[in-house]
Amino acid sequence: MKLYEITNMIIDDDFDSEEYVTAEFTHDQMNYSITFNKADLEIINSWVFKDGTSLPANLSDTLIESIREDVKKRM
Numbered sequence: 001m002k003l004y005e006i007t008n009m010i011i012d013d014d015f016d017s018e019e020y021v022t023a024e025f026t027h028d029q030m031n032y033s034i035t036f037n038k039a040d041l042e043i044i045n046s047w048v049f050k051d052g053t054s055l056p057a058n059l060s061d062t063l064i065e066s067i068r069e070d071v072k073k074r075m
Helices: 061-074
Strands: 004-012 020-027 030-037 043-050 053-056
Touching: 004 061, 020 061, 030 061
Parallel strands: none
Antiparallel strands: 004 020, 020 030, 030 043, 043 053
């Protein structure tokens, strides 16, 4: 069983310089968003949504790598 569930994925292909992939997911009953550079899947930012606001998320390297692999498969 996975520790998270990807609920939405947005691939931004229309930017002039760089393209991005954003995955929204749930983990430990919290909602998160993580944005990768589409070319190399390096992290641009990650957020946790709590009490109507977004805060920088502190995600484990293992969780990030697992999400990265899922995103790669879905692209």
